[in-house]
Amino acid sequence: MGIFNRKTKTPEVAPVAAPSNSQNLSELVLKSIREGVLIVSEQGNVTLANPMACTMIGHDANELVGISVTSGVTFVDKSGNAIAENANPIIVGLRTGEVGEHRDLSLLNVRNNKTTPISLIVTPTNGAGSSVVVTMRDIAQELKEESERMDFISTASHEMRTPVASIEGYLGLAMNPATATIDQRAMEYLNKAHESSQHLGRLFQDLLDTTKLDDGLIKVRMEPVELASLVKQYADAQIPNIQAKGLTYQFGSGNNQAGGSAMTPLYYASIDRDFLQEILNNLIENAIKYTPAGGIAVTVTGDEHSCRIIVADSGIGIPRDEIEHIFQKFYRVDNSDTREIGGTGLGLALVKQRVEAMGGQIWAESEQGKGSQFIVMLPRLSGEAYSQQKFLFDNQQAQAANSTPQPQQ
Numbered sequence: 277m278g279i280f281n282r283k284t285k286t287p288e289v290a291p292v293a294a295p296s297n298s299q300n301l302s303e304l305v306l307k308s309i310r311e312g313v314l315i316v317s318e319q320g321n322v323t324l325a326n327p328m329a330c331t332m333i334g335h336d337a338n339e340l341v342g343i344s345v346t347s348g349v350t351f352v353d354k355s356g357n358a359i360a361e362n363a364n365p366i367i368v369g370l371r372t373g374e375v376g377e378h379r380d381l382s383l384l385n386v387r388n389n390k391t392t393p394i395s396l397i398v399t400p401t402n403g404a405g406s407s408v409v410v411t412m413r414d415i416a417q418e419l420k421e422e423s424e425r426m427d428f429i430s431t432a433s434h435e436m437r438t439p440v441a442s443i444e445g446y447l448g449l450a451m452n453p454a455t456a457t458i459d460q461r462a463m464e465y466l467n468k469a470h471e472s473s474q475h476l477g478r479l480f481q482d483l484l485d486t487t488k489l490d491d492g493l494i495k496v497r498m499e500p501v502e503l504a505s506l507v508k509q510y511a512d513a514q515i516p517n518i519q520a521k522g523l524t525y526q527f528g529s530g531n532n533q534a535g536g537s538a539m540t541p542l543y544y545a546s547i548d549r550d551f552l553q554e555i556l557n558n559l560i561e562n563a564i565k566y567t568p569a570g571g572i573a574v575t576v577t578g579d580e581h582s583c584r585i586i587v588a589d590s591g592i593g594i595p596r597d598e599i600e601h602i603f604q605k606f607y608r609v610d611n612s613d614t615r616e617i618g619g620t621g622l623g624l625a626l627v628k629q630r631v632e633a634m635g636g637q638i639w640a641e642s643e644q645g646k647g648s649q650f651i652v653m654l655p656r657l658s659g660e661a662y663s664q665q666k667f668l669f670d671n672q673q674a675q676a677a678n679s680t681p682q683p684q685q
């Protein structure tokens with residue numbers, strides 16, 4: 277588990293008389309809980325709104341019940357723009373019948389015109405086209421605490437990098453025969469100390485990187501590329517580490533489109549090179565770490581609209597109920613297979629941030645004891661779009677090289 281456990285405050289609920297039957301009990305629960313609950317019919321109309329939902333939305337229950345959910349409830353994104361109807365998570369839940377969980381939206385209160393960040397869960401009652409149950413929780417305080425934690429981590433890791441760099445430097449001097457004389461045994465001890473200080477340095481760097489992207493301090497620099505060749509280049513750089521563990525390695529690039537030609541297709545996408553390299557390094561590092569024997573395969577494939585990078589291993593796998601958590605900061609699966617393997621649980625959080633910052637998605641599929649697959653999906657560019665974007669990108673590069681640095685807007 278992560279080192280930071282999320283604290284949830286237990287709401288103080290006034291004591292109430294025991295309910296006489298189960299309907300009363302349900303009503304009592306809905307009235308007393310601190311989460312907003314809505315039920316929305318298959319036609320998209322509100323059929324129930326509990327008191328907390330009414331407080332959060334700024335309408336009375338009799339104003340909400342019976343009206344279309346899109347006219348009664350407004351969600352806004354991080355930039356303060358109202359969410360379009362076809363992207364409204366409730367409408368999406370009604371259409372697809374899939375459970376949706378969101379932590380990146382705010383709810384507009386029509387009475388005071390204020391927005392509140394919420395955790396939103398949309399649960400269809402019976403698949404696509406059925407009514408949905410919507411729960412909304414105010415997470416303003418949670419986000420504030422998270423941001424304070426991140427500030428602390430960012431400052432602390434920044435401060436701690438300097439002494440670590442100094443330790444590294446002196447260890448380097450001590451281990452260099454040109455600058456110091458030490459015996460074989462001392463060299464072994466210093467080697468161990470050196471490995472640990474490098475690990476510590478990487479940990480601080482990871483901590484800094486995750487907090488920087490959270491704060492928007494790292495800018496994404498998108499560039500149109502042919503993805504398969506670049507992924508191969510970055511993945512091949514890990515071959516020595518893969519072989520050092522005695523694992524096999526395969527790279528493949530294939531066409532999933534029906535009627536695809538036998539020729540290797542070109543997968544064009546817009547990516548940030550540094551991000552892509554970090555993503556592959558982390559995924560392959562995990563594949564090596566969590567695979568005692570067998571092999572690792574990296575594949576680039578895709579369809580008309582998307583490219584997929586798949587990093588697969590034949591390792592220990594991930595228990596089914598842990599998969600949804602592994603992308604959270606500091607989360608590590610804790611079982612007899614993993615206990616001896618070191619790590620901080622930050623790698624995948626960093627990877628997810630990077631993938632999403634490039635407009636992509638990542639998920640894992642795994643069977644315990646058999647292996648895991650991490651799939652990164654990125655929007656695919658057509659050949660024509662690639663040529664246009666490449667022309668513009670190359671022009672911008674040439675201009676930047678020719679002009680003196682300008683302050684950023």
Ligand SMILES: Nc1ncnc2c1ncn2[C@@H]1O[C@H](COP(=O)(O)OP(=O)(O)OP(=O)(O)O)[C@@H](O)[C@H]1O
Nearest residue numbers: 562563566593602608609619620621622623624648
């Ligand atoms: N390929 C994999 N096979 C099995 N389990 C994996 C794999 N990749 C990740 N995991 C599980 O997900 C957890 C989170 O991975 P993550 O990369 O975020 O952290 P870590 O590897 O423990 O530490 P680090 O921050 O050094 O990367 C791991 O602790 C491990 O339990």
Ligand SMILES: [Mg+2]
Nearest residue numbers: 562619623624
């Ligand atoms: Mg890792």
